[in-house]
Amino acid sequence: MPGTGQQPSFFPADQERDAVRALRERPRAKVLVIGGGINGVGTFRDLALQGVDVVLVERGDYCQGASGASSHMIHGGIRYLENGEFRLVKESVEERNGLLKIAPHYVKPLQTTIPIFSTVSGVLSAPLRFLTHKQQGKPKERGAFLIKLGLSLYDSFSRDGGTVPKHQFAGRKRALQTLPALNPGIKYAATYFDASVHNPERLTLDVLRDGEIAGLSAAADSARASNYLAVTALTEQGVELTDQLTGESFSFTADVVVNTTGAWVDQTNQAIGSGTSFMGGTKGSHIVLDHPELLAACAGREIFFEHTDGRIVLIYPMGDRVLVGTTDLEADMREDAVCTEAEIDYFFDLVKHVFPKIVVSRDQIVYSFSGVRPLPKHDETQPGFVSRDYRIERADRQIAGVATPVLSLVGGKWTTFRALSEHLSNEVLQILGLGRKVSTAKLPIGGGVDFPRTGSEIEAWISAHTSATVSAERASILLTRYGTRAAEVIRFLDAGQDSVLHSTHELSTREVAYIAENEQVGHLVDVLIRRTSLAFRGLVSAELLAELAAALSGPLAWDEARVEFEIGHAAKILDRFHRVQVQNLIA
Template sequence: MVPSSSERENVRALRQRPRAQVLVIGGGINGVGTFRDLALQGVDVALVERGDYCQGASGASSHMIHGGIRYLENGEFRLVKESVQERNGLLKIAPHYVKPLKTTIPIFSTVSGVLNAPLRFLTHKQQGKPKERGAFLIKLGLSLYDSFSRDGGSVPRHQFQGRKKALQTLPKLNSGIKYAATYFDASVHNPERLTLDVLRDGEQAGLSAEESRARASNYLAVNSISADGVELVDQLTGDSFSFTPDLIVNTTGAWVDETNAAMGAASSFMGGTKGSHIVLEHPELLAACAGREIFFEHTDGRIVLIYPMGDRVLVGTTDVDADMREDAVCTEEEIDYFFDLIGHVFPSIEVAREQIVYSFSGVRPLPKHDATQPGFVSRDYRIERADRSVAGRQIPVLSLVGGKWTTFRALSEHLTNDVLALLGKQRKVSTAKLPIGGGVDFPATEAAVERWILDHTSEQIDAERALVLLTRYGSRANQVIEYLEAGEDKVLDSTHELSVREVAYIASHEQVGHLVDVLIRRTSLAFRGLVTEELLAELASALRGPLDWNEERVDFEIRHAEFVLDHYHRVQVQSLVA
């Protein structure tokens, strides 16, 4: 176990009242979304996650909120329509994290794929050598996509350009293109923090409702079901206790079957695929994208993407069958694939491994798909029900199979409605138009952002720091700034993006279990390749007091962070001192 670990407040709350109407297992976006929705309906709900929130597939996404134009080829029209509607909704209720994303598709032919597309549609298999989709098919798909987007003009309609105009706009594009199609989707620049915002909304909803409670803990795993209830094990201390719910919701993604097996009833619902990404510090590639995502079909028929995120460029993704016995990591072969796809679209731009600042990989929670090729496996979701004997009672267990980031709110609503029906309760609140966390009263224009920064700039917090806080917390930055200004503070020497009191705020309000949680999921420092030996030491020291760590624990956390960054993200931490 982790050295010098004491019981956390959120674990203590679950142990002191070890029962609830509903236990949600899994702290990815779908589990957290369901937790929030249930809490808003006045349900006594608890959530447990064996790792950190948004640590699995939810934290390994392409950072897109999109309708899934390529799912049209699979015939998943319901999913595409729902996804587009949810995309439009998230632009309104989570504007602090979800932003419009201008997307361009380079097109190399006019009618290619017209004969193959119906066969792919009918069989979900590639017939012979891949045939790229030509302008005719892409135009047809985008027109249908636009028809799903009629929601008061949330995003503009698509546009087509010929080769000459396309190369004037994006001069580094492969000169062999014939057309370029441009449309809008959306991005989520910090999916981990959006997940935390949704979680906190749920916790606060539980506090405000007299008849309900909403309690959640990370690093708390389901070990088994016994005569006393569901056995939960604290992953930091090794302590265990029994918890008794009236109903269980299993939202553990690719691990749904393993979770069901731990509860004594094995299932075989899942057949996830692994997707990897790399993050590049590459000014030339960044400039070549001209602020837009480049979304296209690679030579093998796989849909891939290149797009800027701040001063970095995200490249992805792969789609290969996952071996759940192995850690999901980005391989050398996948990196070669990414470099090849960059060369396909931007042939004059060279990329080297030294320009990779971060990589990540996750297993998509897809259904078992047998002979169906990974790219054609349905991205839709379904809910499976079974009953378990818990503490001498038969209780329902709902297992979520599938699901994607964009549709988490609608999916959570679906799961919540099923739970409410089983509990004999009625829905009280719709989440469709309910702002999420820091999206409440978030400044809607650049001018409004500038005014907000001016209003929150002080002797202690300069304009640059205020913008960092607004970007990280949305309008909840108001509360953070009040906390920062309530005591003596100091910006860290190793990064201007954190201060000692902000670290204390994160530790006390956001359930930090490990040092690496702050680097990867409470900030974007790791994602942008900004972790140094000095930052690890200074951040661990800042966490020491708020989390009651001794010297042994501080040393352990630094070594643990170095291992996680190296093993899972190909980051070898260096010192600022040459």
């Protein structure tokens, strides 16, 4: 399974998971969605809200692939204007504005500054890049004129009553007063607002939970989903699904199949009977730094700029860490996506370009990650100019003797997942002869319902949910992690004996049980990377691995051998794919 960050390890003695049992006992649905990234999960939620009998399967963990390896941005994509992708930028800006309203627990405004080193540079080369999607000769960095034009267009797409402020320009003197560590060679600085998503994995889980709840509210359980369930073959009985934890397989059929497996769309189509050549993904890597000086230099804002090679890159604070990215390299789908030494050197060089007096070293890296963007096949087009828009390809295939429509999603980006999911669902509804019942455009997502917006409202929420068993600190952590769904978690904590883990104050034994019982944990590493941000922030220790595995062993019925395996497995995944050597993190 190259690129997934995880190899299958079968445990035949494991109890069959409830999610898998529900599919095996009723091995048919109106719609089968393959792929548990944000676009697949969004489509699952949208169809469930329309009352459609829909099933989603994911071969790894939810949000494990490209969806979990993003730049953590919800943005309009100002650089896509140069590609002529005006429709995509307009949709992205509108969706950004919408997500700030319907997912305020995870999507936050992000002040962004572009350091500018010239006035008119790139004016002559930009039209050629626009027409050919190729860089001719040495890159010409975009000067103030081009950036001003782009930001003015960008502002024009945001007609939502001031969801975010319009851009501002500052000269060198004023820019250095605001950000004194910036390269003194700048001529201008442009500042505008986009948005960030600090917990993309948890937002994905929230969207999934919405779909499951919608299914439960229907006449029958009409929205079922399982991770660690891979499409492995096409049999006479239907699509073969194999449990990646136990190794057991069974056949499944549906009236419509939706392939949202991202960069692996072609391989998935091959598994279900007919290969395609739609995809041509590129690899993007990031590093996370524990660097107080760089954190202070950013002054709470993203630094978004063009590096000397013409690549658009970013540096921005996420809590007490700094995220630096990203690369855009041709991906070899036969190999796992990992951040290389050369990419790290590149990141250090771009930091030096913008903050020349700040020194960055490898021992300040607490985490790294890489993913393959689900881009269309692009032949000679350079990676940076490949369209970030999406399209839907349809082909009918014989599945269990029946001509079955298969819809393949080519492309797609985080910011537009809601609109994309609605578009994909509309295609499915048309095939099924059904109409849309609900629009998701203004429908709050999960813990975004009644989320407190101001500091005083947040304090009031925390105060209202503080008790003898849940401290104000714990209530604050839970609100950040779950949004207003934290109230449900707190009720679970209050229903039994609870204690905060010794290795981290951010988890308790009862919360670990809640996660295990409600969020389809397959492996210990799922909790570290995708149910919490402990790995991302470099907070994993050997003590934490042992204590967390022990806490999971009860609700997941792990024996001593399985606990030992999970500890070793988590350490290997963190080392191989994220440059985290657990033994070096012990206090």
